[in-house]
Amino acid sequence: MTKLETAFAPVAPAVDLDAYFARIGYDGPREPTLAVLRAIHQKHPDAIPFENIDVLLGRPISLDPAAIDAKLIGAGRGGYCYEQNGLLKRVLAALGFQVEGRMARVLWMAPAGAPPRPRSHMVLAVRVPGDDAAWLADVGFGGCVLTAPLALFSDDVQATPNGDFRILPIDELGGERQVQADLSGRWSPTYQVASGAWADVDYEQANFYTYAHPSSHFTFSLTAGRTTPTARYALKNNRLTHRDATGALVDQRDLSAAELEAVLRDVIGLPVEPDWRPLLEKIVAWGSAA
Template identity: 75%
Template sequence: MRPLETTTATPAPAAPAVDLDAYLARIGYEGPREPTLAVLRSICQKHPDAIPFENLDVLLGRGISIVPAEVDAKLIGAGRGGYCYEQNSLLKRVLAALGFEVEGLMARVLWMAPEGAPPRPRSHQVLGVTLEGETWLADAGFGGCVLTAPLRLFADGEQHSPNGAFRIVDASHDGVVERQVQADLSGRWAPLYQVAKGAWAAVDYEQANFFTYTHPSSHFTWSMTVGRTTPTDRFALKNNRLTHRDATGALIEQRDLSVDELEAILRDVIGLPVEPEWRPVLEKVVAWGTPA
């Protein structure tokens, strides 16, 4: 009798490499490189300070690539920012390189949705990081209300971060239980998004990303959204309206900017390398005014 043939299992593909030295220098991190909660907390705080949220390339007609090498060239090498698919795909690879068990998740955005508005599709990438059997939510790509600390995804009650309090509660969509992330805005719990269970592979984000930077219903195609969160302040731009809050979420300033002021804020406060080609887009943004 011929012996049974055996097959060798094909190993899972390795996560795309990332230049850890360059990334950690970009965010100003000089601590340990090990998969601990302390390291995760530090990176989650430093990333949104150093790498702003922005959708300038969408408005410039350049499109958004989530090819790892191109994300790294933009966010690390060129000193630019990006939106969730860029920010969190980079953070995912960084955490994996540090030895964390991390998976991509998808969320349904609720932020600023009018009362009674129809549900939105899942369009926001977030990360689930498993430490000692517990899942932590990490998100470096949610504009001016970005998380600056990992949150326990399946814990009830208030959770604190360097930039305000959050909570995550059970919610449902079409009978399916999801976890809704809420932020404390001066005593009012405001929903950010609902996280669905189930990991997404890197390739799963391709269509969602294409939709986000091309479809007319995506606000990124017709408005400018920019944010930077430091240890003491949150800065957010919606078109030409600047909103400045302190670390507790209390409003410090809100005003509309001229083109020159907008350019200066992008450069000097947000920290972006403003290019001459941006000027026509910024003029258009000021003409649009602040969306309702």
């Protein structure tokens, strides 16, 4: 690398690895290997839930690394894709992995024939040093989050601790690939990954849209989830969906405000604050009106 290239080379913001690993309960090796990537990828969605509570409380979402670390690590909170995968990106880079941010178009639960949504989901393309294979890492996709990295350019069915996935080519010329989840024998598209890396600053506009624009569903509905080694829990407003590790439906029910508060605390794993209660009551009303 020349002196000029060195001067302008991006520097990954620091992250407290000890604090992060304590947060997710990981005490294994700290080397850039596929085994380490898999171990971290499984533990993160169990320990750090997906949630948009701050958006519904009218609080802006900062992508500043210090703010993300204070929220997701220090305060025991969760977040959405830009926070979750932004944190994982810095952790993996600190361990010596080669990591690129990518952007994806969400297809999950889109009605048939619906117009395409804008690209709004952050994912990661990860490479182990000395290996050209690219791995898709994503710890920020709510109730259908990955719990293992996927080989980005393999068409094969890939098993994870929480269900099977596959990634199929959609646009051979542009290199777009569609991630699909096996839902009890039915392949359902989750999102479509675009080619090309995004710089950290590129996510600022998409993040602003996500937490501030009135058409963003995060501004008018609760989305929260946690995925454990044995189950997936997802909240859409006050409706709790519980699936087992294979993706099979175990239970689905609507919650009262008191039940919603208990689920956020005891199932999703959030440190529920007393001033959330008016919001939770509003969320229950939204669910009843749907």
